[in-house]
Amino acid sequence: MLGKLIKHELRATSHTMLPIIGAxxxxxxxxxxCVRLANxxxxxxxxxxxxxxxxxxxFVGIFAIGLVTVYMMVRRFRDNLLRDExxxxxxxxxxxxxxxxxxxxxxxxxxxxxxxxxxxAVVLLTFDAETVKVxxxxxxxxxxxxxxxxxxxxxxxxxxxxxxxxxxxxMSLSFDAALSVGHAFAKxxxxxxxxxxxxFLILGQIALSFAAxxxxxxxxxxxxxxxxxxxxxxxxxWRGICGAEAGLLVLEGAFCYGVTALFLKRRLNLE
Amino acid sequence: MPILECKGLCKSYxxxxxxDGVDITIxxxxxVGLLGPNGSGKTTLIKLANGLLVPSGGRILVNGLAPGVxxxxxxxxxxERSCLPEWMxxxxxxxxxxxxxxxxxxxxxxxxxxxxSIDVKTRLKxxxxxxREKVQLIMVMARKAGLYLLDEPIGGVDPAARDFILNTxxxxxxPTASVIISTHLIADVERVLDDVIFINQGKIVLASPADQxxxxxxxxVDEVFREVFRC
Numbered sequence: 001m002l003g004k005l006i007k008h009e010l011r012a013t014s015h016t017m018l019p020i021i022g023a024x025x026x027x028x029x030x031x032x033x034c035v036r037l038a039n040x041x042x043x044x045x046x047x048x049x050x051x052x053x054x055x056x057x058x059f060v061g062i063f064a065i066g067l068v069t070v071y072m073m074v075r076r077f078r079d080n081l082l083r084d085e086x087x088x089x090x091x092x093x094x095x096x097x098x099x100x101x102x103x104x105x106x107x108x109x110x111x112x113x114x115x116x117x118x119x120x121a122v123v124l125l126t127f128d129a130e131t132v133k134v135x136x137x138x139x140x141x142x143x144x145x146x147x148x149x150x151x152x153x154x155x156x157x158x159x160x161x162x163x164x165x166x167x168x169x170x171m172s173l174s175f176d177a178a179l180s181v182g183h184a185f186a187k188x189x190x191x192x193x194x195x196x197x198x199x200f201l202i203l204g205q206i207a208l209s210f211a212a213x214x215x216x217x218x219x220x221x222x223x224x225x226x227x228x229x230x231x232x233x234x235x236x237x238w239r240g241i242c243g244a245e246a247g248l249l250v251l252e253g254a255f256c257y258g259v260t261a262l263f264l265k266r267r268l269n270l271e
Numbered sequence: 272m273p274i275l276e277c278k279g280l281c282k283s284y285x286x287x288x289x290x291d292g293v294d295i296t297i298x299x300x301x302x303v304g305l306l307g308p309n310g311s312g313k314t315t316l317i318k319l320a321n322g323l324l325v326p327s328g329g330r331i332l333v334n335g336l337a338p339g340v341x342x343x344x345x346x347x348x349x350x351e352r353s354c355l356p357e358w359m360x361x362x363x364x365x366x367x368x369x370x371x372x373x374x375x376x377x378x379x380x381x382x383x384x385x386x387x388s389i390d391v392k393t394r395l396k397x398x399x400x401x402x403r404e405k406v407q408l409i410m411v412m413a414r415k416a417g418l419y420l421l422d423e424p425i426g427g428v429d430p431a432a433r434d435f436i437l438n439t440x441x442x443x444x445x446p447t448a449s450v451i452i453s454t455h456l457i458a459d460v461e462r463v464l465d466d467v468i469f470i471n472q473g474k475i476v477l478a479s480p481a482d483q484x485x486x487x488x489x490x491x492v493d494e495v496f497r498e499v500f501r502c
Contacts, residue, residue: 004370015358084354091321092371093343186284266325 001094005102010109012080016072017110021117024061028124031058035125058125062118069114073107074175078193082183086270096264100176100257107172108165156235159242166249173256174200180263204252211248272335274299274418274449275320279329282315282473289315291473292329297449299417302463304481304492305453307470308500313453314351316470317422321348334417344373345417349424351453353403357396361389361406368410379443380413401432408436412443419450425459433459457493467492469499 034051037043043051081089081099089099123131178200182193273296280293290312297303305313318324319331322338333342355364361384368375384391387405395403408424421440425433433456441463444450454460467484469477476499477484481492488495 001371008367008370011363012356012358080356084350084352085356087323087348087350087352087354088356090323091343091346091348093340094371095340268323270323 001092002098002101005094005098006106009076009102009106013072013076013106013110017069017113020065020068020072021113024065024117024121025124027054027058027061028121030054031125032127036128058121062121065114065117066111069110070171070175073103073110073172074179077103077107077176078179078183081264082179082189083271086268090264090268090270096261099264100173100260103176104169104172108168111168111172112165156239156242159239159246163242163246163249166246166253170249170253170256173253173260174204177256177259177263180260180267184263184267184269186269200256207251208248211244273297273332274334275451276332276335277316277329280316280319280326280331281328282312282319282324283327289473290319290326293470293473293475295468295475295478297451297466299449300447301465302444302450302452303466303468304457304460304464305451305468305470306455306457306492306496307476308455311470312473313470314422315473317348317420317451317453320418320420321346347372347411347414347416347419349408349411349419349421351423351426353400353407355395355403355407355410357403358394360394361391364395364406364410365391368413372414374415375410376413376415380409383409383413383439383443401428404428405432405435405439408439412439415445415448417445417448419444419448421450421452423454424452425454425456430459437463457496458491461492464492469496471500 031054034054037047038051079085081103123135174197178197179193181196182191183189185192275295275297277293277295280290280295281288282290293312293316305316307313315324319326320333320338322343331338334345336342359367365375365377365380368380369377381391384406387402387409389398389402389406395406398406411419411421419440424436424440428436437460440450440452452460452464461481464481467477467479467481468475477495479487484492484495490498
């Protein structure tokens with residue numbers, strides 16, 4: 001049933017997310033045309049204004065797409081599981097765990113796609129013969145790094161990407177948990193959700209400060225102030241940080257998952 | 272085995288007791304009216320059967336099962352409010368119900384939609400409120416479920432729509448199943464009921480076969496209801 005939930009979740013979210021991604025990429029293409037038009041040409045004032053507006057739109061879009069994606073995923077969880085649609089979703093013959101996982105996995109996918117969209121938009125904006133060469137060189141260098149004896153670099157990149165994925169999952173779960181707790185109240189459900197989320201942030205900071213004392217992080221910050229940096233020592237520290245961060249994210253995710261499951265099972269309060 | 276069984280069922284919201292020691296046994300193949308004024312506990316009882324709420328005390332069993340994934344496979348539930356995803360159209364909705372319910376009869380749903388001339392390609396948000404409610408009822412009644420839980424199916428609709436809703440229920444429900452209709456509009460549903468349960472302030476006031484009640488009291492169920500719940 002998880003597969004079916006994911007299928008419908010993708011269908012439900014794609015009808016809002018695909019136009020957003022499409023609009024961002026289209027703005028990037030238009031920005032590219034504008035850059036070419038403006039480059040070395042004396043444009044009429046009206047055209048210059050349009051070019052300026054498109055460029056502003058592009059940069060606002062680059063900064064906004066991440067926030068919009070988070071907002072859409074949070075709204076989807078709230079509307080689909082904690083408001084009227086919840087009467088349909090919570091009476092399906094599926095477990096609460098499948099409901100949560102379908103939301104988390106699809107959210108993580110859209111966060112990843114939003115990140116890819118930002119990179120693609122920058123590439124599209126600057127796309128010309130020189131960019132093609134730079135991108136080609138970059139991929140060649142990456143290929144060399146990954147294949148020619150520098151295996152630890154490939155591992156570092158994979159570990160870093162894994163931490164990013166874990167971070168997006170933990171972030172989704174923290175929003176879901178705050179909404180689930182906040183919507184158990186009879187009134188002012190969104191205000192309560194925000195208050196709970198702030199509470200989670202404070203708890204997280206307290207946990208992080210304790211964890212920092214127990215892990216390599218403290219040494220790492222001291223190490224950065226050292227007069228010289230040994231690259232292998234740096235890599236060791238960096239991997240230690242990634243491992244510690246991954247551990248913290250798993251703990252945060254597990255806590256938020258437990259809270260979400262508990263409140264959806266035992267404290268559901270649909271309007 | 273009863274299709275729905277409650278023993279000493281209680282549900283409290285803070286200090287408010289919505290259900291207070293409810294004992295009910297409903298056998299298969301019956302159409303039951305769960306009748307009571309607003310705030311009497313009808314919706315709470317239906318939500319408990321659906322697993323949307325957790326009892327504060329006592330127990331509730333659906334076909335011998337505590338509310339959960341297995342019990343939800345045999346319950347077809349009509350909430351009191353329209354809650355379908357409005358970005359969907361009826362065709363997508365049929366795909367959704369078909370994916371999750373093995374007993375969903377798509378051809379029955381298509382037939383009912385065609386009789387109402389509802390275009391299956393039109394998004395639900397572009398349908399009238401009345402048609403959206405009918406689409407929701409059609410999805411519920413197109414299942415060959417073991418227990419239909421219909422919460423206020425005729426509340427807030429005009430008399431012609433009430434006839435459509437009741438006819439849809441009567442002509443589409445699985446005859447071996449039970450149907451529980453929660454309402455306070457007794458006169459409209461009285462003709463279809465096999466059994467009646469009166470509920471007030473979270474307690475069962477009366478439970479009887481409808482014919483027996485009419486015979487004993489010499490009155491319609493609606494008249495008995497008005498007497499019992501006179502303000």
